[in-house]
Amino acid sequence: MRLVGQLSSACEYAREQVSLQLDGELSAFEQVALAAHLESCAACRAYAASVGQVNAQLRAAGLEQPDFLVVLPHRSRLRIPLRVAQVAAAAAVAVVVGLSSAGLSLTNGGQQSVSLRAAKAFPDRGPNLKPVRTSRATIEFRAQSRTAPRPKSGRVAV
Numbered sequence: 014m015r016l017v018g019q020l021s022s023a024c025e026y027a028r029e030q031v032s033l034q035l036d037g038e039l040s041a042f043e044q045v046a047l048a049a050h051l052e053s054c055a056a057c058r059a060y061a062a063s064v065g066q067v068n069a070q071l072r073a074a075g076l077e078q079p080d081f082l083v084v085l086p087h088r089s090r091l092r093i094p095l096r097v098a099q100v101a102a103a104a105a106v107a108v109v110v111g112l113s114s115a116g117l118s119l120t121n122g123g124q125q126s127v128s129l130r131a132a133k134a135f136p137d138r139g140p141n142l143k144p145v146r147t148s149r150a151t152i153e154f155r156a157q158s159r160t161a162p163r164p165k166s167g168r169v170a171v
Contacts, residue, residue, distance in 0.1 A: 023050060024057050031061045035068045 020028070027050045033039050034047060051058045 020056075024054060027051070027054065027057045028060055031057070031064055035065065 027047060030039060030043060030047045034044065039047065051061055
């Protein structure tokens, strides 16, 4: 049930498109769809005409210069020097490397732990990560692929 004065969703969308059309922001497809809606809807056609008149009047009006100076307040931003950001990033890397060399593990929601050590890898603890030194200052971790062990006998346990 539609109340008096309430527009359908198609009319609301068409009225948004009218504004975009006046600014030249509609694609060819959207222009065709808007034209089809305006042909069948007298209320939207009247709306488009009135908005077009207002738009034309605004564009034809001369620019007014204010008699007073408009000054916007300056909002200072918190600026962090580059050196401080670099030191903070280096400290974070040192903490991660320290934790990984101490043998501590990071947990994923308390369900499965992923060890950062490369010494022993167990199938239930995630991928086998091997540290690879790529340059003097960086360390990357690459996952090594594993295959499931084959059963020793010809029987498969069920």
